[in-house]
Amino acid sequence: PLCAELTARGIAVRHLPLPVIRRAYLNPRGVLSLIGRTVAVLRALRAARPTVLYCATSAVLLTAPIGRMLRVPRVVVHLQEIWSRSDRMVLGALAGCCHRLVAISSAAADSLPGRVRGSAIVVPNATPEPGRVVPLQGRSGPLTFLVASRWNAWKGHRTLLTAWSRAGAPGRLLVLGGPPPSGSAVDVPELVRALDLSATVQIVGEVPDPERYVERADVVLMPSDQPEPFGLVAIEALARGRPVIASDGGGLREIITDGQDGWLFPPGDAGALASLLASLDRNRVNAAAQVALRSYRERYRPERFGADWRSAVLSGVPSR
Secondary structure, three states: OHHHHHHHOOOOOOOOOOOOOOHHHOOHHHHHHHHHHHHHHHHHHHHHOOOEEEEOOHHHOOHHHHHHHOOOOEEEEEEOOOOOHHHHHHHHHHHOOOOEEEEOOHHHHHOOOHHHHOOEEEOOOOOOOOOOOOOOOOOOOOOEEEEEOOOEHHHOHHHHHHHHHHOOOOOEEEEEOOOOOOOOEOOHHHHHHHOOOOOOEEEEEOOOOOHHHHHHOOEEEEOOOOOOOOOHHHHHHHHOOOOEEEEOOHHHHHHOOEOOOEEEEOOOOHHHHHHHHHHOOHHHHHHHHHHHHHHHHHHOOHHHHHHHHHHHHHOOOOOO
16 A cells, blocks of 8 residues: 555655564574565665665564665664564664664653663654544433454453443443454453343444544543553544543553543553443543543644654755
8 A cells, every 4th residue: 555655646666575574484484585585675775775774663674784784874663562572682683773763652662672772762653633523512321432453362352341341331332343363362242242241332343444433432442451552543532532541551651641631540450440431421521532632633643743753764864
């Protein structure tokens, strides 16, 4: 999709297989594939002589030392993950080959090894402003809550549904998403049946665009048991004037101001989440919704992101 968009704008694009760092390549065939792709990228960069080599994710950091070897004036990595200890051991030296490290959150920047952490610049993500915002004022009846994510085990669906049950099912809960293609997952439909929540929980499943479901909701939930590197769903909710209930960790802690544009609870604490769910009413939600929209407009518009990104990535790049 990115190649098509760039081509439509008159930008010349060449799409190459990249040497992506994956556990699946930790075998003889995988290593040979990585070597072949690395050589192809080296040749392409030598021919193109770029001014900037931009690694859009840590997984392609194998290209960074190639860029430095070829004396590319600016080598950048956009850190969109929270690095684990093993990530720091494997990727730290590669990150040291970059002139700039741009992190999507302080949580992501803080996960870097000390030798490169000080050079990281935090540029929070953004989301386009919707064409319309459906206000919450004037609604009545039980609150509608929405959770939209893959059903990975760490995304907190078990915590949420346990809390929903303990809180006495305080409204209507819409569940978007589906099982992840790999990794540990939660069987959400089975858990709903086991907790006898079918009367108040609607499993929507995967949808091409969640916008209309966000409009139907009064509150958006991000109950992740592990820290999120950022939390794009959270700012998409704020952009539509929807307060967010989120676990207090990672990038979500930087997005949501507790008690103002949403509420935070300790990750994995179903009891705390149940108490929070049971405490909400329309007046509290409507007040938070107004702050949520203001938070988006002040902090997460694309114009702000574009200016900050250009400053972090392109400032001081020598011209050719």
